[in-house]
Amino acid sequence: MAPLVRIHDLVKTFGEGETRVEAVRGLDLDLQRGEIVLVMGPSGSGKTTFLSMLGGLLRVSAGDIWIDGTNIADLGERQLPPFRARTFGFIFQDFNLVAALSARENVEVALNIAGETGRPARERARSLLESMGLADRLDFPVEKLSGGEKQRVAIARAIANHPSLILADEPTANLDSHHGAETMRLLRELAKEEGTSVVIVSHDQRLREVADRVLWLEDGRFKALQALVRDPVCGMLVDPDEAPASLDRDGERLSFCSRGCRDEFSRVDAEDAFAPPAHGIGTMGS
Amino acid sequence: MSVPLARRLLLFRKGRTVAGVAGIAAALLLVLALEAIFAGINDRLTAYIDGTGADVIVAQRGVDTMHMTQSALPEPTAVAVAAVPGVAEAKPILYVPAMVERGERRGIVYLIGDDSGGSPLPVATGRRPHLGEIMLERTLSERLAAPTGSQVRVFGQRFRVSGEVEGLASILNSIAFVRRQELARVLGVAGVVSYVLVRAEPGVQAPELAARIEGSVPGVTASTREAFARSERRVVGDMTTDIVRAMILVGFVIGVAVAGLVAYSATLSQLRDYAVLRALGLRARRALGLAVAQVGATVAAGFVLALVLVWVLATVLPSLTPTLVLAIRADDVAQALGVAAAVALAAAAFPVVRVARVDPASVFRR
Numbered sequence: 001m002a003p004l005v006r007i008h009d010l011v012k013t014f015g016e017g018e019t020r021v022e023a024v025r026g027l028d029l030d031l032q033r034g035e036i037v038l039v040m041g042p043s044g045s046g047k048t049t050f051l052s053m054l055g056g057l058l059r060v061s062a063g064d065i066w067i068d069g070t071n072i073a074d075l076g077e078r079q080l081p082p083f084r085a086r087t088f089g090f091i092f093q094d095f096n097l098v099a100a101l102s103a104r105e106n107v108e109v110a111l112n113i114a115g116e117t118g119r120p121a122r123e124r125a126r127s128l129l130e131s132m133g134l135a136d137r138l139d140f141p142v143e144k145l146s147g148g149e150k151q152r153v154a155i156a157r158a159i160a161n162h163p164s165l166i167l168a169d170e171p172t173a174n175l176d177s178h179h180g181a182e183t184m185r186l187l188r189e190l191a192k193e194e195g196t197s198v199v200i201v202s203h204d205q206r207l208r209e210v211a212d213r214v215l216w217l218e219d220g221r222f223k224a225l226q227a228l229v230r231d232p233v234c235g236m237l238v239d240p241d242e243a244p245a246s247l248d249r250d251g252e253r254l255s256f257c258s259r260g261c262r263d264e265f266s267r268v269d270a271e272d273a274f275a276p277p278a279h280g281i282g283t284m285g286s
Numbered sequence: 287m288s289v290p291l292a293r294r295l296l297l298f299r300k301g302r303t304v305a306g307v308a309g310i311a312a313a314l315l316l317v318l319a320l321e322a323i324f325a326g327i328n329d330r331l332t333a334y335i336d337g338t339g340a341d342v343i344v345a346q347r348g349v350d351t352m353h354m355t356q357s358a359l360p361e362p363t364a365v366a367v368a369a370v371p372g373v374a375e376a377k378p379i380l381y382v383p384a385m386v387e388r389g390e391r392r393g394i395v396y397l398i399g400d401d402s403g404g405s406p407l408p409v410a411t412g413r414r415p416h417l418g419e420i421m422l423e424r425t426l427s428e429r430l431a432a433p434t435g436s437q438v439r440v441f442g443q444r445f446r447v448s449g450e451v452e453g454l455a456s457i458l459n460s461i462a463f464v465r466r467q468e469l470a471r472v473l474g475v476a477g478v479v480s481y482v483l484v485r486a487e488p489g490v491q492a493p494e495l496a497a498r499i500e501g502s503v504p505g506v507t508a509s510t511r512e513a514f515a516r517s518e519r520r521v522v523g524d525m526t527t528d529i530v531r532a533m534i535l536v537g538f539v540i541g542v543a544v545a546g547l548v549a550y551s552a553t554l555s556q557l558r559d560y561a562v563l564r565a566l567g568l569r570a571r572r573a574l575g576l577a578v579a580q581v582g583a584t585v586a587a588g589f590v591l592a593l594v595l596v597w598v599l600a601t602v603l604p605s606l607t608p609t610l611v612l613a614i615r616a617d618d619v620a621q622a623l624g625v626a627a628a629v630a631l632a633a634a635a636f637p638v639v640r641v642a643r644v645d646p647a648s649v650f651r652r
Contacts, residue, residue: 057646057649085566085567090649092649099298101289169650
């Protein structure tokens, strides 16, 4: 079965000359229908740039993004907005609901933009919110909703137009553990029951539980998770070949994200009070 | 029917919207009120002419106004005019600007010497003046505290106030009546009249009669009452046009400043919303339309509020200040509407530029 998304040699550069920055360097990725992919990586690794290009919000510098047979790199400025409305659902860390609208209107407006108006749009919005347990919040100003409720409205808005791909940026970052787990369950349900593909960009390790694949993006490139080890002090994933600091201990090589972490490790180790956690992690990537 | 986005965005911060509407209304009110005041002056300006019942007004050749004008005709001219076929009545009047004094109080009037004492204009209180008497316009009478029966001084002569007329005064001037022969005596201009007020016989058209008088009586200009009133209004119009233009400019500048500021702050606070909507697939043109619609609605509401306010002023002010009459005219409203449209266009420039630059990818920035 053909993948829903096929990304080939995707490149994004900003600036020119001395200020030129390569944010994304030759990414390749296939994404199946109903698959959940979690993209992790340090800040500044290119995750947001990748997500923006995948969602047709940012022009690619080179490469292709085929979505259901359409290369969005080839779409013109007039074609992109309707394509976005039909194809993608967006979920944001800070929800990005329109404060001037009620919960129902926030969902309905996404339907309006995609061309569905009037009673059908209103009914669809109502039905979606009711299915998310927000039946008594339909006409609430979104500013008065809790974080969890806002995220459910955002998810309802994201799936309103039956998108084939949901792009979620830190969807659990502003939620407590209960609402974070609820969001994860909803995303999982969407993928497995509706066949919607989901790409999540996040630092939240909890999301690994729902992801079919975890990709590590660093310096604009996907890196194999098998090759990564965890910094024993801060827990951050580090590429041993490019680690800024390392330490040989009992015949084993420990990698650190920074000299600070290594020094901290050495100090505590010297006091014999530091028990390093297990390092190296199991892979979930393909 | 879609979600009314522009309305929701506009009304979300009600305080800001109301302040914007009020500011724009104040700016447009400047324009509307001033135009209404001048229109009111114009109406009062010709109240005497309109009230005389004259079909044709005869003046010295080349004269077709009363305000800021002198006209002098030999008294026999009135007799000659009366003899023109089609003339039912030819009433000569003297007309001079004068100062009416009562103690320390003074008021400028156009003093009319009229054999009939101002007939057919209705008398509000008292009666028409006899020799040694004067009939004042009520607002002047009140201002001078000179009721019927009191004494005033004009050209150094004492006159007894015989009565009052109403509705002839504006903020620029008032009108008073004395007997013509007495005014001629006081001025020392026996044998001279200023104008001849002519009534046509039934079935005779005023323009035709005016032409006939000019053709029959040498040295005169005969104008229909309508043409004469038009010329009167033009005199004041010429004096006030620059003031009105200046106020329109001031109103426009204030309007643009207020509407621009409102649009500026509203757009800045809504940029995130625009980015989200664009990310969801809203076309750029529609996003611009949302911004422009908000500015347009704010200015339109300001215009309507200004209309309501000027109507309230026109209703309330005359009872407080009888000489200040506001007349709201369709062409003045249309002009203010034009100013409002210009304000909206100018004020919409900033949101249009700002919204056009919104990057939908900014939704991922925190």
